[in-house]
Amino acid sequence: MARLVIMDGNSLLNRAFYALPPLTSAEGLPTNAVHGFLAMLLRIQKEKKPDCWVVAFDKTKATKRIEMYDQYKAQRKETPETLKPQFAYLKEILGAMSVPVLESEGYEADDLIATVTRRAEAEGMEIIVITGDKDAFQLVSDQTTVEMTIKGISTVECYNKDKLFEKYQLKPEQIIDLKGLMGDPSDNIPGIPGIGEKTALKLLWSFGSLEQVLENVDAVPGNKLKALLKEYPEQALLSKKLATMIDQVPIDFQIGDFVRTKPDSEKTLGLLHQYSLSMICRLFEQTLDQDQEGPARSRGPAKSQDRRDNENGKNNRNNKNNQDSQDNQEDNRDSQAGPSYEERILDPGGWLEQISSWMTEKTELVISYRLEGEAAHLSVWNEMGICDQRNTYSLDRTQIDKNVLAKWHELLGSPRVFKIMADHKTLYSALANEGVRLDGLKYDLSLAAYLMNPTRSSYQAAELLSGQADELFFSAAREAGLLAHEFENSRKKLEELGLSSLLHELEEPLSIVLAEMERQGISVDREMLEQIGFELEKKIAVIEEDIYQIAGVSFNINSPQQLGKVLFEQLELPPLKKIKTGYSTDAETLEELAGQHCIVEKILEFRHLVKLNSTYVKGLLGQLRDGKVHTTFQQMVTATGRLSSTEPNLQNIPIRMEEGRKLRKVFVPSRGGWELFSADYSQIELRVLAHYSQDPILCQSFQTGEDVHARTASEVFGVPLEQVTPDMRRKAKAVNFGLMYGLTDFGLARDIRIPRKEAKFYIERYFQRYSGVKKYLNDSVVNAMETGETRTLLNRLRQTPELNHQNRTVRQFGQRIAMNSPIQGTAADIMKLAMIRVDEAMKGLEANLLLQVHDELLLEVSARALPEVAQIVKTEMESALLLTVPLQVDCKTGVNWCDMGKYHI
Missing domain, CATH: 1.10.150.20 (5' to 3' exonuclease, C-terminal subdomain)
Known part of the structure; x- marks a missing residue:
């Protein structure tokens, strides 16, 4: 059976919104629901390996049901303001990921799910419906399983026919009879007043359906219950009709429209970065590697019922354990809730007076911020929250005049006014875009949290505060107040763990060095990069033809299924590993086969060149700005303390093959008469x-x-x-x-x-x-x-x-x-120490730090300053930390990052 996964977009996005703490992008856009939904989507992709998938959404109000009953869902509150835009954000990302979306005016997502399910069942498919709405139980069949989210989105319960009967002693088709009797407050379906789930179940166990109950009302025990059934029969039948999913929605689609296809990875990654979804970005990149094997298309029989039951039991046990852990974490967070501060509202004159007072009194301030822009080095701030340990304030840029703005910028640049904040580097970069310096950092909460637990997925302010308030969205002022409380807890714990000096002497000073390196960027020879791309495309075309000649047939080399048939059936190479879709053709398998047939080496080379061209040549061209690329150095990602590089990742350029090394040629000095200088730790x-x-x-x-x-x-x-x-x-x-x-x-x-x-x-x-x-x-x-x-x-x-x-x-x-x-x-610590000392020692010299890659520092230096700078860099790196054995640094210079010769000092 081919497998189709249908996701209830509205239900899951709502559940994600209420389950997760408020998260925002660098621009201040709310993203928690999108984060939760995509995390679930990528987990489904990994675990279920669907052949087809689709996400169904409500497009408008459920007019078809409102026509039947004008109070349908009338009690529903307005969608929260911070959830509304997330539907659009999600659909934009789903489009880039090539995930089909289905909507139809007047119908609910439920109806679309039912329509697709019935069509897919007729085509002999296995269907998995993922939702938080129990109405979907009516769809359960021999082919259809419903996975119900419970307590948020991290826990699901899987319902097949046996599981459903075990819980309710009902068949799937009786679920709508249950709703007809007891109603559904969440949808404002009335049912029969006074009849709850227990009574409704007993009636259905005895009579089978709502109609049979109403026809045999005199056989129902209890005069009160009889009276209710006689008083509200039409209301019960209407309620059943309202609860029945419409499985014949007049919408034009084919199941083939939902076949899982390759995402536009470049566009998807761009959007994920735009919305600051760094964890989702990593999960998505993992799926790109996994999907080299393609979606799972089981051509054998469907799973036996025993196997499904075993899987359901295992899932439910795992979900119970996960939920217990989550509940414990929530209990711990509840006990840490911080104090409330009064928020003060100031007019322009009040702001000038207040800022002056803070500067005169050298008040310690806790600051939160909201940014506007694609990346930190392209952003400006639009709102800041401030806590002075007495009150909180929200400084909205659109509501202050230029005098207040100038005074506030003066305060931000004052080293005498100490500042506490999360992710200091991002704000430092945003302010630098306006020529404003941020000084006086006392404590970076994000870096402190990273040092105390370097394996967390995120250190954004919203993540750090996820248990400190009941609100779904923090105002800037409220966030500053919560950060003030978090600071007291964090500082105490940091000292207890003996990490204070590492924060203040290493990580915080380094964040400024990194911010300046990001702003500096590294120059790229665009013409040379385009030429390399042209040459790669020619080589790819030649190798592609060679592969077809060797194979004796043209086929899609990027298709694991077609490639597997050529290698293991036509050319009869030994299959080393079987997967659900057939033969494994992953890199590890091909490398083991290398030497057994000349086609394998060609395929490996083909893949290498395609990746170079798509990821690096096209990727770099897409990220060029002012003749440079400006990577972002991630300081809080690796558990070991090493730095990583993103947008673009300049640490992973493959240099073992000639074509990869050639890519380094495009990185050049930004000025005439300057050279690139490399200093590399030897076997550190x-x-x-x-x-x-x-x-x-x-x-x-x-x-x-x-x-x-x-x-x-x-x-x-x-x-x-x-x-x-x-x-x-x-x-x-x-x-x-x-x-x-x-x-x-x-x-x-x-x-x-x-x-x-x-x-x-x-x-x-x-x-x-x-x-x-x-x-x-x-x-x-x-x-x-x-x-x-x-x-x-x-x-x-x-x-x-x-x-x-x-x-x-x-x-x-x-x-x-x-x-x-x-x-x-x-x-990693040695390299960080060296970077801080090199940066300090080079001040005033004609040299710029550009990159840190593995154990190497890359700089650009004027020819006249080169001897002095080279001596400084080598000395500072080799003396960064005293070990039993000497540290050794090898130096090189050149006109680009590839053609570099040894530099003797």
């Missing part, structure tokens, strides 16, 4: 490992300047250093970097393509010779199990609950975290 993580482990051989290698990989090869293979071959060194390098991340013999064998037995020998030999490393790795796991956390040399925290998980795979993941988090985290 291995050096940190040497410091932690104090292993004598590893420390000696770095202290004497030996080639550490060659030395490892000498130790592992038992040969003199001068007899180490390139192949030995390659294998030793994989061992060096792999083992500190908990690499197993299986993983090492896969990575360097050797037998597992040989890999096991290398690992055992390594640990015999490098016993200090082995002891460190073992001790790291033990210490993390005892303390529940890991720390870097600068005290960066990462909690390790995975080590106590009941699942073995999760525990093994926890062990790897315990081994490598201190190493990766310390390396």
Whole structure:
């Protein structure tokens, strides 16, 4: 059976709105409902793998039912102002994701769902309806399952015919009889006054249907109940009709219209970033990788009823556990609710007087903000909330004059007025767009929350305050008051965890450095980028023809199903992995097949070039502004403390192949007579490992300047250093970097393509010779199990609950975290320290920090300043943190980021 998923857009968006704390985009647009709906949609895509899907919405009022009963849904409150626009935002994103939307004037989403369901059943499909409306139970059949959201959207209960009967002892078609008797207050369906669910169920168990109850009213026990049934028969029948989904809506569609197709990933990511849906962005990017396999189209028989029952039971148990956890979190949040401040309203004269008072008294202010614009370095603020520990204020830009605006900007730039806020970097960038400086930061709540728990999905103000108020949408003033309360809790906890110095001496100063780097941007040679794109398209076309020639047939290379047939049926290559849609053709599978047929290498190259062209060439061209691209450095994403880069991601440009390296050619200095300068830490993580482990051989290698990989090869293979071959060194390098991340013999064998037995020998030999490393790795796991956390040399925290998980795979993941988090985290801390010191030492010189990529800093420098700047950068980076072994920085210069030669200092 092909699988169709139908989602009730109105029901789910409403539930998401009330289930989630208020969230806003960088421009201040409300997004919590959109966030919740898309999270559910992407989870459905991952778990259900639908062949077809569609989202049904109400388009207008339910006029067809209002014609029958003018009080239908008359009691409904007006849609909240912060929910109304989210329908449009969601539909815009669904359009980019190629998710079909169905609407019809006068009909409800329920009716469209029923119409599609009946049509799909006739075509022999499996249907899953996802909704929060129990009316959908009437659709349950041998082919149709209803997944009902309960208590928000994170928990669902799955209803097939057996589950429905277990709960109500009713058949699906009797659900409308139930509504006819008891009514439905949520839709203002009257039913029969005085008859509730228990009584209605008993009547249906006895008589079968509403009509049979009314026809046999004299057989109903109880005079009062008889009297009610005799008084309201027409009302009951009307109520049943109102509750009955219309499954013949006159709307033109074919089931084929709902086939799941590829999204416009570039447009979708752009919209998700526009609405500041960073977590959804990551989930969506994961689906792009997963969808290389395509949607699941099971051609076999439908699942047996026993299997469905087992799945439903498992889902319900998991949902119960999730809900218990959610309830506990809500209880904890309720106990943290902060104090209320009185909001003061000021006129222009009052504002000037108040701002002057704050500046004179050097008042500590808590500030919230709302921005307008696509990204921080393109935004301006439109509203700010202020709390001075006595009152709260809302400063609306559209309602103040230029004198108040100038005075407020003066206060923001004053280092003597301390400021507390969430995500200081974003506001710093927005103000810089107007030539206004933000100074006097005392505490960044977002960075503090990140340091205390670096695995959260978001650190926006609304996320930090999600349990501190009952409102669905925070005003700017209210948010500032809540942030003031959060500050007291946060500061105390930060001190208890020993993280205050890491916040104030590292993360907060770095946020300003990053903001300036984002504003600076990096210049791109557009003509060269377009030429690279042209050359890539020509190569792609040639390789495409080569593949067709080898295969003997033309086919869609991007289709996993068609490619699978060519590889495993026509060319008879051994199928390594089967999936629901047929043969797996993912990257891992193809890499394992490489060498068995020349077509595999061609396909891998084809995919690589297509990705380069679409993701990087077209992506960069779309993000060019003023001749530059302005990436955003994400400071609060990775659990290890490393920085990441988005819009565009300049850290993931693939440089192992020639075409990928060529892309770096397009990045050039912004001025004539300037050069690019690169400073790259040499093997920083291995050096940190040497410091932690104090292993004598590893420390000696770095202290004497030996080639550490060659030395490892000498130790592992038992040969003199001068007899180490390139192949030995390659294998030793994989061992060096792999083992500190908990690499197993299986993983090492896969990575360097050797037998597992040989890999096991290398690992055992390594640990015999490098016993200090082995002891460190073992001790790291033990210490993390005892303390529940890991720390870097600068005290960066990462909690390790995975080590106590009941699942073995999760525990093994926890062990790897315990081994490598201190190493990766310390390396990240060293780089951050270096960036702050380099930035400070270069002030006044003709040089700009441009990028931080992995262990490398990239700058642009004038030719005359190059010797001085190079010395500063190398010195500051190598002295950022004192280790047992020396830090080493390799420097290069060039006219672009690709063609760079070694620079000797």
